[in-house]
Amino acid sequence: MTLTEFIAALDALGADGPARIAAATDLDSWTEVRNALIGRQSGRLTELMGALGALPKEDRREAGQRANTVKVALEAALEARRAELAAAEAAGGRALDLTMPARDRWYGAVHPVSRVIDEVVEIFRELGFAIALGPEAEHAWYNFGALNFPPDHPAMDLHDTLYVGDEQVLRTHTSPVQVRTLQQYPPPIRILAPGNVYRSDPFDPSHAPMFAQIEGLVVDEGVSFADLKATLSHFARRFFGASTRTRFRPSYFPFTEPSAEMDVQCGVCAGSGCSVCKHSGWVEILGSGMVHPAVLEAAGLDSERYTGWAFGMGPARTAISRHGIPDIRILYDSDVRFLDQFAR
Amino acid sequence: MKISHEWLARFVPHGRDAAAIRDLITAHVATVEGFEHLRADLAPFVVGRVVESERIPETKLSFNKVDDGSGTLLEVVCGAPNVTVGAKYPFARSGTRVPPSAKNPTGLLIERRKIRGFTSNGMLCSAQELNLGDDADGILTLETDAPPGTPLLAVLPAGDVRLEVDVLPNRPDLLSHRGVAREVAALTGTPLGVPTELATLAAPGSPPVRGDTAASAGGISVRIEDRADCPQYGAAVLSGLTVGPSPDWLRTAVEASGGRSINNLVDATNYLLHGLGQPVHAFDAATLAGDAIAVRRARAGETLVTLDGQSRALDPRMLVIADAERATALAGVMGGRASEVTSTTTRVVLEVAEFTPRVVRATRRAVGLSTDASYRFERGIDPAAVAEVLATGAALLAHVGGGRVEALVLVGDAPAPRPAVTLRAARAALVLGEAIPLAELTGLLTAVGFACAPTGGDALVVTPPSWRLDVVREVDLIEEVARLRGYDRLPDTLQGARPGTVPDHPLFTAYRRVRDALVAEGLHEVRPLPFTSGAAMPSPDDALVRVRNPLGEDEPYLRREVLGTLARRAEYNLNRMQGDVRLFEVGTVFLPQGAALPREEQRVGVLVMGRRRPAHFTEPQPPAWDEWDAKALAERLARVAFPDAAISLVAADAPVLWSVRAGEATVGTVRRVALDAPVWAKPAFGLELTLGEMPSARVAPAGAHAHASAPARPRAAAPMRYVPLPTTPAAEFDLALLVPEAVTSAQVEVLLRATSGPQLEACTLFDEFRGEGIPAGMRSLAWRLTFRHPERTLRDKEIDGRRSQLLKTLEAQLGVRPRTA
Structure with missing residues (x-):
C-alpha cells in the first residue's frame, strides 16, 4: 500500500463513518456500527492502523497522524450518538416535556438592613470614605463624656442606656467611633462607621433594644457646613434618586454644632403631604452637624485648626419603609420565609 | 411644648397663619411635630350670604335663598329673627353635622327636608349651635369680606391651632409661649408685645421686701437654708381671694395649650408656667405652721403626701419647701396635698423661685416623678424672670381671684449677667462656608436678645440674654447665626477633599468576604438580638456579661457565642413548621473580664438544617444537610476568612465534630446543634469562627491622641500565583x-x-x-x-x-x- 492509497482509504472511512453512525437506531445497532468502524477485532480503522507498518518508513509519521485525526472524529460522533440513543431509551422513546420545572437550588440573601448599609457604604466610598469600627460595650467616656454630653443632664434622657458595669455602657450610638478614630489617626479623616447600638427601649413595632446605625465623620482643615450640606444632599440624590430634594432644619446633639436634621421630600406624595410623612411633605433621614470643638479637644486635636462634620442614620428605618415592613421585630425574628423574600 | 397659635399671637402680633408659623419655627428654631385644629369640628361650615328673604306667614320662620359659593342659590328655612338680606352667616350645607351639645350629644345632622311645605337645604347657625358662645337669640352675623363658600374657620378666630414643638434639651427657653414668641418676633420682624390680659393688670402696690438668705413681710417669713440649690426664692402673699371658675380668656388659654381648667387660681399659675415659662406654685397660707417658709434639704425619715395623693418618703438628696414643722412641697417638682388651694382658700402664698437643675433632677429621680415644673427647672429657667414673674403673677392672681396683694418677698441674689462671648466673623465664615458681614451677624443676634458690642476689628463681643443658658462658646453663636439666617440659605457646593488616613477596618472587610461566600452557598444573613437567658450555663454570672438594667429578666445576659442565638432562631422557625433553615450571622460576642470591659470578638456563626436542595421531580426527597456539608462549609469559610493561613479541620470530642485551625491557631468549631425540635425536624449542624477581636481599651487619655507619625496601613495579602496548565496526559x-x-x-x-x-x-x-x-x-x-x-x-x-x-x-x-x- 502506498501513502496515497492509505490516505484514500482513511478519507473514505472519514466520509462514510458519520452517516453509518447516524443510521444506528438503537444501542444494539450502534454497537454493531462501532465494532465495524473502530472495533479492536474487525474495525476498519484498526485494520488500517495495522497496515501502517507496511508503509515506507518516511511516510509512517504522516499516515499515523491522519489516522489518529479520523479516529478522534469517529469516537466523538459515536459517543454523541450513544448519548442520544441512551436518553431516548430512558425516556421510553418520548421527547422531554420541556414545560417541566428546572432543577432549582437554594439561594442566599443579604439581610435587608445590611443591604441598606451596603448602599450607603457604596456611595460614601465613591467620596473617599473608609470603614471604621468600634466596640459595642464602651467606656461611658467615649459614649457620653468625650461627646460633650454634660454630666447628669437631660440630654442623657434622650439615650436610655443599658449598663454593663461602672461607667461601662452598651453604646447608645456609633458616635464613640468618632472619638476613637480621631485619637488613633491624624486628619484628614473621612470615615463611615456602621454598627449595632443599644437602647433601653422595649421591643415593640417601632422600637428595638438593639439596632444598626451608620456614622459618618469628616475632619480636616477648612471643612465647613457647606461641605456637610453638599455631601449629604449628594448622598440623598444618589440614594433616593437624582431629583430628590433635601432640607436642613435646626436640631441638637451635644457633639455637633450647628446641628441639623436632614429631611428628604416624601417620595410617596412628592411633598404634598400624606400619612407616610405625617402630612409634612418631608421625611427625616439623618441627624448631622459640625463636629463640636469640645469633641475635637477631647480627642487631643486643635479645634482652631481643624473643623469637621458628622452624621448618623438608622438603616432599619429605611429598610422598613422601602420594603413596607409593618413591624420592626420582623427584622430580628429571622423567619426563613421573610429572609427568602430577599433571595431573588 | 404645646403652643396655641392664638395665645402666641397675643405675644407677637405677626399676622401670619398657623401653617406659616409652623414652617418658620421648623426651619429656624425647633421642629413642629404636631399641627392640630382645635375646632376641627367646624371645618365643614362655610360662609353663607342671604340673597333673598321672606317671612312665612303665621310662623316665626323665614324662607331664604342662600349663596354658599356653589354657584346655585340654596333654599333655606330659618327660625331666627335677625335674618338680613346681604348679610353673611355660618352656613351648614346638608350633610354637615353640628357640634355636639348637651341637648344633642351626637350632634344634629343637617339634611334636606320639608318645613311647612318649604324645602330647606341647610342651616344658618347661631353662636350657640357652633359651641362658640351662649348667644342663641339669633344667627351669628359674620363681619367679613370673605366670599360665600369660604371655610368658616378661615374667618373666625375660633380657628385656633395647637402646634406641638419638639423642644430639645438645650433650649428650655422655648418651653413657653413667650419664649417661642421671641423667636417668631425675630423671624417675622414683629416687635414682641405683652398680651392685653397682662398689660392691663394693676401693678402690686410696693416692690418686694428683699433679703440675702431671709426676709419677711405680710406676716410670712422666708428663709433659704440651701443657697447652692436655691439661688432665689420669691413669695407673694395674697388675701381676700375667692376660688371659682376662670374667666373665658384664661380657661381658653389653659385648654389651648393642652391643659385642663381647674379653678381661677390654679389656672393662673398654669398661665404663668405655659405663658412665661416660670414654674410657680400657689398654696394655702392658712395651712403654714408658724407662718414660715424654709427652703432646705429633706430630712431622713420625713414624709410628704404630694398633690397626686401619694405619700412619699423623703431623704436628704431632695430639696423641700417646709413650714416651721414639716415639709410642705418637693421643691421644683410638686406641692403637698395638705397645703393645696381648695374651694375655701382665701389667703395664698404664691411661690416664684429658682431651683438649680441639679437639685431638681436629683429630687425628681429620687421620687420618680416628672412634672411640667421639674421638666423646666431641670433644663434651666430664666433666672432674671423670677422678680418679674413674682410681680406679674401676684397681680394676675389678685385679679382673677378678686383679692389683693399684701406683700412680696424676694430672698437671694439677683442673677449675674451672662458671660460675654467673642464672635469672630472669620471663624463664622470658616464654619459655615460663607462670609457673613458683621452688621448682619449683629442684626441676627440682636433680634433674639443678644447684646452685641463691636471690638473695632473683625469680631463682636456678645452677651447672651439671661434665658439663653446654652450659649457659652463661640460656636454656640455661630449656630444661632446659621439657624436664624436659615440653613437652607447657606451654600452647598460639593468640593474636593484630601484622602483620609484611616484604613478600612480589617473586620469589616472580613465580614464582607465571609458574607458573600455564605450567601453564595445559599444561606440567609440574620441580624438578631444578642441577649440570652443564660439557661444553658451552670453559673451564668461568671460565664456571661450581665446587663445591669436589662429590659427583661428572661434575657438579662449578653451572649458569648453566636451559635446559641442561631439555635433559638432555628427553633423559632421550627415552631412555624419551617424545617429548611440556613442561617448565618456575623456578630459580636461578649466574654467577661472581671471589672474591665468584656472582651469582644467578631464571630461568624452558621446553622444549617433540613434539605440540602429544594425538591425536584427528579429528586423528590433531596438529602438532608449532614456532617460533610458542615465540614465543607467550615473549610470554605475558614479559607475565605483567613486567606493567608493554612486551614485544617481536626476531629474533636462530641458535641464538637471538628475544631477549625488557621495555621497554628484554633479559630472555631463545627458542631451538631441540639435544638428543642419536633420529631420531623432534621438534624442541625453549626459552625462558629472567630474573625478577630474588637479592642475596647482606650486609645489615649481624655484630651490626648495617639497618632503615629505615619499610620500603618495593613499589607495586602500576597496575590495568588498562577499554576501552569499541564501539557502532558495524566x-x-x-x-x-x-x-x-x-x-x-x-x-x-x-x-x-x-x-x-x-x-x-x-x-x-x-x-x-x-x-x-x-x-x-x-x-x-x-x-x-x-x-x-x-x-x-x-x-x-x-x-x-x-x-x-x-x-x-x-x-x-x-x-x-x-x-x-
Whole structure:
C-alpha cells in the first residue's frame, strides 16, 4: 500500500463513518456500527492502523497522524450518538416535556438592613470614605463624656442606656467611633462607621433594644457646613434618586454644632403631604452637624485648626419603609420565609 | 411644648397663619411635630350670604335663598329673627353635622327636608349651635369680606391651632409661649408685645421686701437654708381671694395649650408656667405652721403626701419647701396635698423661685416623678424672670381671684449677667462656608436678645440674654447665626477633599468576604438580638456579661457565642413548621473580664438544617444537610476568612465534630446543634469562627491622641500565583483497600501522598464500604490517584511500579491490604 492509497482509504472511512453512525437506531445497532468502524477485532480503522507498518518508513509519521485525526472524529460522533440513543431509551422513546420545572437550588440573601448599609457604604466610598469600627460595650467616656454630653443632664434622657458595669455602657450610638478614630489617626479623616447600638427601649413595632446605625465623620482643615450640606444632599440624590430634594432644619446633639436634621421630600406624595410623612411633605433621614470643638479637644486635636462634620442614620428605618415592613421585630425574628423574600 | 397659635399671637402680633408659623419655627428654631385644629369640628361650615328673604306667614320662620359659593342659590328655612338680606352667616350645607351639645350629644345632622311645605337645604347657625358662645337669640352675623363658600374657620378666630414643638434639651427657653414668641418676633420682624390680659393688670402696690438668705413681710417669713440649690426664692402673699371658675380668656388659654381648667387660681399659675415659662406654685397660707417658709434639704425619715395623693418618703438628696414643722412641697417638682388651694382658700402664698437643675433632677429621680415644673427647672429657667414673674403673677392672681396683694418677698441674689462671648466673623465664615458681614451677624443676634458690642476689628463681643443658658462658646453663636439666617440659605457646593488616613477596618472587610461566600452557598444573613437567658450555663454570672438594667429578666445576659442565638432562631422557625433553615450571622460576642470591659470578638456563626436542595421531580426527597456539608462549609469559610493561613479541620470530642485551625491557631468549631425540635425536624449542624477581636481599651487619655507619625496601613495579602496548565496526559488508577477500623482515612492518605512522589497530582477518596466480602473489623476505602509528569507521558511500567510500591508500604506500615474481588 502506498501513502496515497492509505490516505484514500482513511478519507473514505472519514466520509462514510458519520452517516453509518447516524443510521444506528438503537444501542444494539450502534454497537454493531462501532465494532465495524473502530472495533479492536474487525474495525476498519484498526485494520488500517495495522497496515501502517507496511508503509515506507518516511511516510509512517504522516499516515499515523491522519489516522489518529479520523479516529478522534469517529469516537466523538459515536459517543454523541450513544448519548442520544441512551436518553431516548430512558425516556421510553418520548421527547422531554420541556414545560417541566428546572432543577432549582437554594439561594442566599443579604439581610435587608445590611443591604441598606451596603448602599450607603457604596456611595460614601465613591467620596473617599473608609470603614471604621468600634466596640459595642464602651467606656461611658467615649459614649457620653468625650461627646460633650454634660454630666447628669437631660440630654442623657434622650439615650436610655443599658449598663454593663461602672461607667461601662452598651453604646447608645456609633458616635464613640468618632472619638476613637480621631485619637488613633491624624486628619484628614473621612470615615463611615456602621454598627449595632443599644437602647433601653422595649421591643415593640417601632422600637428595638438593639439596632444598626451608620456614622459618618469628616475632619480636616477648612471643612465647613457647606461641605456637610453638599455631601449629604449628594448622598440623598444618589440614594433616593437624582431629583430628590433635601432640607436642613435646626436640631441638637451635644457633639455637633450647628446641628441639623436632614429631611428628604416624601417620595410617596412628592411633598404634598400624606400619612407616610405625617402630612409634612418631608421625611427625616439623618441627624448631622459640625463636629463640636469640645469633641475635637477631647480627642487631643486643635479645634482652631481643624473643623469637621458628622452624621448618623438608622438603616432599619429605611429598610422598613422601602420594603413596607409593618413591624420592626420582623427584622430580628429571622423567619426563613421573610429572609427568602430577599433571595431573588 | 404645646403652643396655641392664638395665645402666641397675643405675644407677637405677626399676622401670619398657623401653617406659616409652623414652617418658620421648623426651619429656624425647633421642629413642629404636631399641627392640630382645635375646632376641627367646624371645618365643614362655610360662609353663607342671604340673597333673598321672606317671612312665612303665621310662623316665626323665614324662607331664604342662600349663596354658599356653589354657584346655585340654596333654599333655606330659618327660625331666627335677625335674618338680613346681604348679610353673611355660618352656613351648614346638608350633610354637615353640628357640634355636639348637651341637648344633642351626637350632634344634629343637617339634611334636606320639608318645613311647612318649604324645602330647606341647610342651616344658618347661631353662636350657640357652633359651641362658640351662649348667644342663641339669633344667627351669628359674620363681619367679613370673605366670599360665600369660604371655610368658616378661615374667618373666625375660633380657628385656633395647637402646634406641638419638639423642644430639645438645650433650649428650655422655648418651653413657653413667650419664649417661642421671641423667636417668631425675630423671624417675622414683629416687635414682641405683652398680651392685653397682662398689660392691663394693676401693678402690686410696693416692690418686694428683699433679703440675702431671709426676709419677711405680710406676716410670712422666708428663709433659704440651701443657697447652692436655691439661688432665689420669691413669695407673694395674697388675701381676700375667692376660688371659682376662670374667666373665658384664661380657661381658653389653659385648654389651648393642652391643659385642663381647674379653678381661677390654679389656672393662673398654669398661665404663668405655659405663658412665661416660670414654674410657680400657689398654696394655702392658712395651712403654714408658724407662718414660715424654709427652703432646705429633706430630712431622713420625713414624709410628704404630694398633690397626686401619694405619700412619699423623703431623704436628704431632695430639696423641700417646709413650714416651721414639716415639709410642705418637693421643691421644683410638686406641692403637698395638705397645703393645696381648695374651694375655701382665701389667703395664698404664691411661690416664684429658682431651683438649680441639679437639685431638681436629683429630687425628681429620687421620687420618680416628672412634672411640667421639674421638666423646666431641670433644663434651666430664666433666672432674671423670677422678680418679674413674682410681680406679674401676684397681680394676675389678685385679679382673677378678686383679692389683693399684701406683700412680696424676694430672698437671694439677683442673677449675674451672662458671660460675654467673642464672635469672630472669620471663624463664622470658616464654619459655615460663607462670609457673613458683621452688621448682619449683629442684626441676627440682636433680634433674639443678644447684646452685641463691636471690638473695632473683625469680631463682636456678645452677651447672651439671661434665658439663653446654652450659649457659652463661640460656636454656640455661630449656630444661632446659621439657624436664624436659615440653613437652607447657606451654600452647598460639593468640593474636593484630601484622602483620609484611616484604613478600612480589617473586620469589616472580613465580614464582607465571609458574607458573600455564605450567601453564595445559599444561606440567609440574620441580624438578631444578642441577649440570652443564660439557661444553658451552670453559673451564668461568671460565664456571661450581665446587663445591669436589662429590659427583661428572661434575657438579662449578653451572649458569648453566636451559635446559641442561631439555635433559638432555628427553633423559632421550627415552631412555624419551617424545617429548611440556613442561617448565618456575623456578630459580636461578649466574654467577661472581671471589672474591665468584656472582651469582644467578631464571630461568624452558621446553622444549617433540613434539605440540602429544594425538591425536584427528579429528586423528590433531596438529602438532608449532614456532617460533610458542615465540614465543607467550615473549610470554605475558614479559607475565605483567613486567606493567608493554612486551614485544617481536626476531629474533636462530641458535641464538637471538628475544631477549625488557621495555621497554628484554633479559630472555631463545627458542631451538631441540639435544638428543642419536633420529631420531623432534621438534624442541625453549626459552625462558629472567630474573625478577630474588637479592642475596647482606650486609645489615649481624655484630651490626648495617639497618632503615629505615619499610620500603618495593613499589607495586602500576597496575590495568588498562577499554576501552569499541564501539557502532558495524566495517568490514573484506583486503589480499593481493606482498612482496619482503627486506622483513619487520614492516616492512609498521608501515607499515600508521602509514598507517591512529586508526580502525584490528586488523591481522592471516592468510596467507603462495609459489609459483604469485607472481613469484620475492616472497611473498604477506595482512592483514585492521578499522576502526571510535567514533561512526558508516564509509561505503564512506571505506574505499575508505583502501585506495588504503595501497596507494600501500606501493608507494612498500617496493615492495609488491597481489596481483591
